[in-house]
Amino acid sequence: MCRLRRAPLGAWSGLGGAGSLISRVLLAREMTDPQACAAYVNPRLSALHDPALLPDIDVAADRILGAMSRGERVAIYGDYDVDGVTATTILYRTLMALFPNGHADRVVTYIPHRIDEGYGLNVDAIEELAGAGCRVVVSVDCGVSAHGPAQRARELGVDLIITDHHNPPASAADLPPAFAVVHPRRPASVYPFGDLCGAGVAYKLAWRLCAKHSGVTEAGGRLPADLRTLLVDLLAFAALGVIADVVPLVDENRVLARFGLERVKHSPFIGLRALVEASCLAGEEVDSSAVGFKLAPRLNAAGRLGHARDALELFTTSDPARAAELAALLSRQNRERQAVEKHISDQAAEMAVAAGMDRPDRRAIVLAHPDWHAGVVGIACSRLVEQFCRPVILMQQTGEDCHGSARSIEGFNLHEAIGECRELLTSFGGHDMAAGLRLPADRLGAFVDRFTSIANERVSDEMLRPSLLVDADASLGELTLGAVKELSALAPFGRGNPEPRVRLAGVRLAESPRSMGAHAKHVSLTLRAEGARGTGDSALVRVVGWNWSKHLEAAGDPLRAGTPLEVVVKPRISTWLGRERVECELCDLVVPAMV
Secondary structure, X not given: OEEEOOOOOOOOOOOOOOOOHHHHHHHHOOOOOHHHHHHHHOOOHHHOOOHHHOOOHHHHHHHHHHHHHHOOEEEEEEOOOHHHHHHHHHHHHHHHHHOOOOOHHHEEEEOOOOOOOOOOOOHHHHHHHHHOOEEEEEEEOOOOOOHHHHHHHHHOOOEEEEEOOOOOOOOHHHOOOOOEEEOOXXXXXXXXXXXXXXXXXXXXXHHHHXXXXXXXXXXXXXXXXXXXXXXXXXXXXXXXHHHHOOOOOOHHHHHHHHHHHHHHOOOOOHXXXXXXXXXXXXXXXXXXXXXXXXXXXXXXXXXXXOOOXXXXXXXXXXXXXXXXXXXXXXXXXXXXXHHHHHHHHHHHHHHHHHOOOOOOOOOOEEEEEOOOOOOOHHHHHHHHHHHHOOOEEEEEEEOOEEEEEEEOOOOOOHHHHHHOOHHHOOEEEEOOOEEEEEEEHHHHHXXXXXXXXXXXXXXXXXXXXXXXXXXXXXXXXXXXXXXXXXXXXXXXXXXXXXOOOEEEEEEEEOOOOEEEOOOOOEEEEEEEEOOOOOOOHHHEEEEEEOXXXXXXXXXXXXXXXXOEEEEEEEEEEEEEOOEEEEEEEEEEEEOHHHO
């Protein structure tokens, strides 16, 4: 089902001219101010907000710098996903640059094992780090709900600095008793943008550390050239965290991603370059899609099937041979993860249907199985969300314990809903769209009933139906190289800034669809405008439908040359042997006579 964003055409004569395709897309997204649109298309690093506005950031920076200057041991404690690994890398690289002589053994990194320790700070790890002489522990991408570990740190004389972005408590009194809590959305925060990821918060702390270490106290003050270069290079890791954690790609997240992506392939850090090489991206553009489908899955595979410290070592090693070895290891683990994920997704889908969780009166899927890998269920959740259009929770059941992940749909606050079941849980954490949780197995049935009841109240009929938001109607003739290149200026694409979709009516198939791929899962369509008689390249547009063979087969009557169509596509530029042409991705298709 397609829903067309309606906008008044010709309301302003902005980018591309009045009524141009990019102008209509921006209008459809309620961007009507010409200056704001120009700034959006051409973002600047100067648009990043002053890190000094983050609560407790100066308290945190002063304590860390003081500890490093006095030779105290500092631990950086990160989460095991891409966001946590990149956040840890950013702070580690910053401290190594600020204190290059004889301080390497003074900075310890710690990432918990996903299965053995679970998400976030834990008391055992705090005790281990304190026993190793760490007087300061800095959490990244976790900790805002870690009351027990924070209290234990205080008892041991360890100053715990929490940097996080996950949902904070409503009251400052409910924050953990830490030395500092750096969080853009903590109670009473005046920070102007609340949707930073963990790597984004860590980047702001790194920036503030550089400023204070250099004696730059005024907002906008100029850092020494070497530190400016460092912060620009570290944008690559911030971009990975922003895109992999699926935070909205707006405001400064968009700036971090836009400029960080430009640094990925040309990074001075050998581990990042080794990852790009192992992902077969050395000769390709590294955009948000490449991060989401190639780089991030490899980094996450380490935490899911092995230990995320391998991914961290990849980003912190100075040995090219070790970097290549680790990048190859992550690629092997990712291939294994793909097989495990497919098995879990297929089995969970069958169980959901058998349990009636796909019916309108059951608006959530909550399942557990002893054979499911707890490190992979999160990705399987995402697959089932796409398939069934409802929030999904999948868990591994081991003896008396259930442990797993959850993913949501737009409009349903997952963290809030799980929080309303807290008395049934051992622990939980996350944000609106993704979360992790643990509960006793004997409470699983009660949790399924409670969570499903909440979903039944808040998931509307419209939310249960798959839909496409379409930015504008367009003619085939409007999809010129120039017009599509203008649309690409809206990148990077992701949550909050989706890739533009346009609806093309009045087109016909120039030839019968062709199958593509090793298993003929994909299709290639060649479209021409209704009434067009030319056959040259300028009169034809190729459209690729990934995994569309099954849809065309299910439709029954085969499509043939001359069949009239209405399609929704994502316009893109394809380059082959140095030649550029417009090539679209198929999103939806209908034969008008069948409507």
